[in-house]
Amino acid sequence: MVDIELVGHEYHYEIENIIKPYTGYIKDASIRSILKGNLCRAEIYEGDNLVSFKEELGNEDQKYTKQLLIRTLYQVLCEFTGVKMPWGFLTGIRPTKIVHEMFENNIPKERIKKQLLEFYDIREDKVELMIKVAEKERGILEKNKADEISIYIGIPFCPTRCLYCSFTSYAIDHREQQVEAYLEALEKEIAFGGKYSSSKTIRSIYIGGGTPTSLNEEQLERLLMLVNQHFNVKDAEEFTVEAGRPDTITKRKLELLKQYHVGRISINPQTMNEETLLRIGRKHTTEDIVKVFSWAREIGHSNINMDLIIGLPGESSRDVKNTMDKIKALEPDSITVHTMAIKRASRLRESLEEYTLTQADEIEEMISITSQGAYEMGMEPYYLYRQKNMLGNFENVGYCKPGKESVYNIEIMEEKETILALGAGAITKVVDPKTNKIERIPNVKNVEEYINRIDEMLLRKQKGLKDLDNDF
Incomplete structure (x- = not known):
């Protein structure tokens, strides 16, 4: 059984996601993820075997703090098990979003590649795939x-x-x-x-x-x-x-x-x-x-x-x-x-x-x-x-x-x-092209409910679109 303790933060979902691929490699271990002041620290110990890793924060925002907490835990998991994941500590479903953000900030391709390899610890063939796909997508998205x-x-x-x-x-x-x-x-x-x-x-x-x-x-x-x-x-x-x-x-x-x-x-x-x-x-x-x-x-x-x-x-x-x-x-x-x-x-x-x-x-x-x-x-x-x-x-x-x-x-x-x-279970996503902010308007998943509540779904969609879309 793996025991997980978070100290100084509540990123339960993200921490559990980075541990999940390693569950087959860890039997009875205690894992701690700690945020204290400007220090991110992760520890894993099983019996007398202890591995820890820490990194210091500057004045980074909440997003970077979360990334660093995940990164420190990933580093101790790699060292403890001897196993690296092909996608490093990335857990999201849209890996190319990171590349698009860097392109939009005019970061050169070589610097993007370096950051993906060194900070995110993504394997080189996956980095090449990310960049190739993002470049192909840009031709459509532009x-x-x-x-x-x-x-x-x-x-x-x-x-x-x-x-x-x-x-x-x-x-x-x-x-x-x-x-x-x-x-x-x-x-x-x-x-x-x-x-x-x-x-x-x-x-x-x-x-x-x-x-x-x-x-x-x-x-x-x-x-x-x-x-x-x-x-x-x-x-x-x-x-x-x-x-x-x-x-x-x-x-x-x-x-x-x-x-x-x-x-x-x-x-x-x-x-x-x-x-x-x-x-x-x-x-x-x-x-x-x-x-x-x-x-x-x-x-x-x-x-x-x-x-x-x-x-x-x-x-x-x-x-x-x-x-x-x-x-x-x-x-x-x-x-x-x-x-x-x-x-x-x-x-x-x-x-x-x-x-x-x-x-x-x-x-x-x-x-x-x-x-x-x-x-x-x-x-x-x-x-x-x-x-x-x-x-x-x-x-x-x-x-x-x-x-x-x-x-x-x-x-x-x-x-x-x-x-x-x-349709049933469909989720409308309204994107603000200026800010890239996304608002969601979901339909009910169950078919019977969708049929019985279609008028309610239409009112919900109409209200949501009026609130979000100035042209409607």
């Missing part, structure tokens, strides 16, 4: 305009719930009435969104989930018609639908997406290994993936993303190599490579004793295989994020061919543009 927004529409239904998923989604079978009621409520919110956005420029529209294509063909067309009716779709730079699972995609649905001006779709195999698909609860085969992808190309979809997960239960580096070889043969326009995260509310978390989790060194090899495969397809990394409880404490990376970057993915990660979010 085109942001003050009156621009993006739109997110959530469809919280799936055919089944995958083993690793904790997303608040609902199995669509036997929910016909609820789906119809949800679409009726969503129609009200889309109509509201249309009024709000009428004085704005819409840069990107993203329909995600869940699995939007779990809607039947009639329901999907109804949704697409609503989006086209209330938003200026044709002038948007990007319109994405997360088609997702191949077992929900028909030729007709792909035709509807094309007909209603969807320019980017995602077909997500996660793996191209049959045994793994069965193990994780996917109701499709690798042949289904190839078939659906071929249909999409025949119909004229010219911007197709594919999502993959490395570290799935039971998979080895050889399995990941097999997946990448099959993906390369399909030639998608982009791929998103997720490192397996053990999510708190997932079925996997509930039954961990049944599965052998992939170790950090093999995750590292899997990352290398997917990165190399992406480069061989002519792709480069363009966005990057991290999650809690990721195997090996690694990262998720989006790769794409030139010109195929997802604008929405970059905007949602870097939070530089207002995103109007519609």
